[in-house]
Amino acid sequence: MNLEDNQKVFKEEAYEKLAEIEETMLELEDSPDDSELISKAFRALHTIKGSGAMFDFNDIVAFTHDIENVYDLVRDNKIPVTKELISLTLSAHDHIKNMLDDPDNESEEMFEKRNEITNAIRSFLPGNNKAEDDVNLQAEVEEQLSDVYTIYRIRFKPDQELFITGTNPILLLNELREIGESVVAAHTDSIPNLKDINPEFCYTYWDIILRTNSEISAIQDVFIFVDDNCEIDIQKISKDDDFDIEFNEKKLGDILLDRGDIDASALQQALQKQLPVGEILIKEGLADSDSINSALAEQQFVKKIKDTVRKVEVSSSIRVASEKLDKLVDLVGELVTGQARLSQIANNTLNSDLLTVAEEIERLTAELRDNTMSVRMLTFGTTFNKFKRLVRDLGSDLGKEIILKTEGAETELDKTVIEQLNDPLVHILRNSIDHGIEPPEVRKMSNKPVQGTVTLSAKYSGAHVLISIQDDGAGMKAESIKKKAVDKGIITQDAKMTDNEIFQLIFMPGFSTAEKVTNVSGRGVGMDVVKKGIESLRGTVDVISQPGKGTTITLKLPLTLAIIDGLLVKIGPENFILPLAAVKECIELTRQDVEDAHGRHVINVRGQIVPYIRLKDQFKIKSKKLDIEQVVITEIGNYQIGFVVDSVIDQHQTVIKNLSKVYKNIDGISGATIMADGTVSLIIDINNLLRLVEHENLAQYN
Amino acid sequence: MSKTILTADDSASVRQMVTFTLKNSGYEVIESIDGVDALQKLEGKKIDMVITDLNMPNMNGIELIKEIRQIPEHKFVPIILLTTESQAEKKQEGKKAGATGWIVKPFKPEQLIAVTKKVLG
Secondary structure (H helix, E strand, O other): OOHHHHHHHHHHHHHHHHHHHHHHHHHHHHOOOOHHHHHHHHHHHHHHHHHHHHOOOHHHHHHHHHHHHHHHHHHOOOOOOOHHHHHHHHHHHHHHHHHHHOOOOOOHHHHHHHHHHHHHHHOOOOOHHHOOOOHHHHOOOOOOOOOOOEEEEEEEEOOOOOHHHOOOHHHHHHHHHHHOEEEEEEEOOOOOOHHHOOOOOOOOEEEEEEEEOOOHHHHHHHOOOOOOOOEEEEEEEEEHHHHHOOOOOOOHHHHHHHHOOOOHHHHHHHHHOOOOHHHHHHHOOOOOHHHHHHHHHHHHHHHHHHHHHHHHHHOOOOOOOHHHHHHHHHHHHHHHHHHHHHHHHHHHHOOHHHHHHHHHHHHHHHHHHHHHHHHOEEEHHHHHHHHHHHHHHHHHHOOOOEEEEEEOOOOEEEHHHHHHHHHHHHHHHHHHHHHHOOOHHHHHHOOOOOOEEEEEEEEEEOOEEEEEEEEOOOOOOHHHHHHHHHHOOOOOOOOOOOHHHHHHHHHOOOOOOOOOOOOOOOOOOHHHHHHHHHHHOOOEEEEEEEOOOEEEEEEEEEOOOOEEEEEEEEEOOEEEEEEHHHEEEEEEEEHHHHHHOOOOOEEEEOOEEEEEEEHHHHOOOOOOOOOEEEEEEEEEOOEEEEEEEOEEEEEEEEEOEOOOHHHOOOOOEEEEEEOOOOOEEEEEOHHHHHHHHHHHHHHHHO | OOOEEEEEOOOHHHHHHHHHHHHHOOOEEEEEOOHHHHHHHHOOOOOOEEEEEOOOOOOOHHHHHHHHOOOHHHOOOOEEEEEEOOOHHHHHHHHHHOOOEEEEEOOOHHHHHHHHHHHHO
């Protein structure tokens, strides 16, 4: 169904009504005083006008409007039915019929006819020059939004029987919230005791403080359906302009007085007591606590607005050398460590004073840490321009038309992460442009737009940021990647792998799928370097591809580098930290489990075989054999790997300390952290460790 | 789940326009031609809102509202009355009978949707 069908239905109905009018007029000639006939004529005209307006027959509406007005007066016995009126109505009837027959006829003749009849009709109206020229006048005046914000105080006290009219007061409050910034305070003092409550009644009423740049009529419109049976009081408190002048927020007593919740003598009486006014008023039973709370809410709201209005003028930023920030982060890290020690000592002493201070320090430290970290955050959008240039230049070098679309410019990342992301991103973009996007002629043949699109986007995902590089190019064929991997000796011919696993092979060292080496990419040193770079940021890389559709590479990066959530575990006498973000679950490994696996390092996790690494063996820590050990199951890329430890202690907020240069290249360890008792724990780099173990095993196998 | 609105109007063109507009905005619509028909179609159904014309044969809008407010399941359903500007006193009468709000005819589709959103949330 569309507008035209609707118009057809309207026309049919209008012809019916016109026939009714004609018939009525002829009957009226015989009995001009029959009020039933007059009403009938009025109703018919009214329907034509009413429905016409809905279906955009605006000429008919405007024309019918005047006759309807006349008949309204006839109905009220203010104009008599005369021969002239009847013949005029009949010629109006003919004219409407003509307009219906040919709505698009805008000839001179029609126009003149219309004016002639309209003028004749208006002569029937008392003070005819005042007749509305155009029915469209009633069209609502567009809501005027101004720059001036005004604060209103609104009291909405619904009738007890509000619900029976099908009205939901919450919707009205929500509507107010849409008009501007607001606080709503509910008065619950008239809710009776449970046994007296009629659940179908509304006992609550509300005070709303609203700051808006809409006209007061916008507020009145919210209550348009309830204004006759509810108490609605809208008062203007102040304009933002007022804050420019010397402005004092009103005292609580004054606000209550303004609202009429208390009278002046009650206020005087209260003031003499020299206690907070609110408390006294409640104690003395001069005002209820809801009124006081509502007034306090207003006071705070107005104050807040005042502060923000002023703040606009002074807020600005300053530039700080990044070394200073790095130093600050270092110091906060030290502070977190120190605070952890303090908390531990306080817990051991059981001194309640000390405990209170320790908790206070803990709270402040956490806040300071979050603040400091946020200072180091940069928006990802700051890098976009550089990449846009890169894509443009590379595209024209290769004779391809490519645009870079960017999304998520507002996503924030640690400054260090953004800096270290540069090289991997350049590499991935180059690959997309070189291998991904096809030359224009190939794209034309496969019905794709000649211009290729690469999308670079960033978004939050929990404590991580996901950065994806998506191209609409040729995609990768799992078969050819597998073939290449076999040729290069990365996998064996009979390796059973899913497509997804095969795609991950492009990150293996010494892998390159480009048919020929160009100077942009294709030397096979690309993607494994990307993977290492991302892993050094404790991130992961994932790739999905569809032949013919394109490839998407997704980087998952932690929000910050300096402090991570870690899982504290014990192996022999030593503590280690595993990055919590990678941990999926912890399960027990019994001696029986080990025996059942017949020497293979695998464990059955709810039907799934998960390989594990014994950290004790890996790090050559000597301790006695336990009957029950713990396996920390982690997720690396698409794989699950278990790490066997003696016991799992707790979650630990880990401040990462870099190891000195001498130990920099130790495999499997990414850093160290200082524990609450002053000892040092090593942080395990699970990606790196996994690779190390793979290499060792392969070497053994070969 | 989309909300269901029952309409009652004896004018086919208004009915059609109302249904068309509401359906376009994702509401389910049940049409009825007068108050008696509306009450029948209301029975045993979950209705989220009623839009009724004032002047209808058999049972007019005011009577319909009064009837609906007597039915326990539909006691609190929002009801919108379609009136004309010259019927201010009828508006009051409708209000007293338990109408939630009204729309003055003639109205544009946008106005209908605005009021529907207002009372239906």
